[in-house]
Amino acid sequence: MERREIAGLLAYIGRLDPRTMRTDTAELRDQIAQWHELLGDVPLLTEQGWDARETVRAHILDSPYPILPVDVVRKWRAYSRDRLARHTDPTPAADPDNVEAWRAELLGTRHAVAKGQQAPTEQRAITAGPGPHVEEYLRATGSPIPPAVRNDLAAYRPVRAAREAAVMAGRPDPLSVRCEWCHAPIGEPCRSRRTRPDGSVRGNARRAIPHPSRVDLAAARTRQETAA
Structure with missing residues (x-):
């Protein structure tokens, strides 16, 4: 997240849980710096279903303690692990003889899946059952x-x-x-x-x-x- 996104997230948290609000400018600046240090690699939201605000809201509903930045980071890491666990590497389009290009495309796809920028690629032949040609053969x-x-x-x-x-x-x-x-x-x-x-x-x-x-x-x- 960028600092302005973290500031908006903290304002959202303050509306739901007034205990976390900071009225002093210096304290608010320090709070934003602390959250940015931990959430710099965590997106605010993605097209694949991740929304940090949903994590905040769920924490406030389920826990009596004020939310900390590590609570959001842990949820994000669990989200990324789950996506990678469901992902099966598709064959890269790069020339297999070009090891560097092949590896770069493979890692790029994994990175996009982990960051919520791309949906996991699952083995449909295993998870979705036999296709029409298999049923016809049977x-x-x-x-x-x-x-x-x-x-x-x-x-x-x-x-x-x-x-x-x-x-x-x-x-x-x-x-x-x-x-x-x-x-x-x-x-x-x-x-x-x-x-x-x-x-x-x-x-x-x-x-x-x-x-x-x-x-x-x-x-x-x-x-x-x-x-x-």
Whole structure:
């Protein structure tokens, strides 16, 4: 703020809280100098929603103590931190081979956002959900994963690949029911349980292929639902 802006802000504060008013010219000059020392880098207002007068008014409504310049500075710094936290650096228009120009544009954008001169640039693809082209692709394919990529991933997730293959072939999903053999819950793969002579378990490995009884149970459940 400039000194004349600080003088106007102090006059506004004095109207709302008469305790802060200074009638002596020397005291008023010292007060303006003190506030300018701390608020020299803080704008009075910006086009992005910051208004020092709103901070003053909120403080007077919420606190029984007279407002100090540090109260305004702290609010401004919190405002700037919040804007930078929501900002994702857009790709500068400068030539990337020109390191100085690239860095200057990047820092200039951050500075403008922190000072309330420019709105933060957010990742709309993350915060706003899929665009129309993504929704059209999902309607056409039924999955966000391309078929070629799905085939490449099958070797690393055999259980899911087996479920997808069963559904594509028109067979019921075995994992939609609980396995009565190994007691695997719905949605979980079957387990190859190995027991010792005393009855304790010594093996509990995941099975890529569900137990036959679970497959039969899923088929029977599907027939019942279809008949109903």
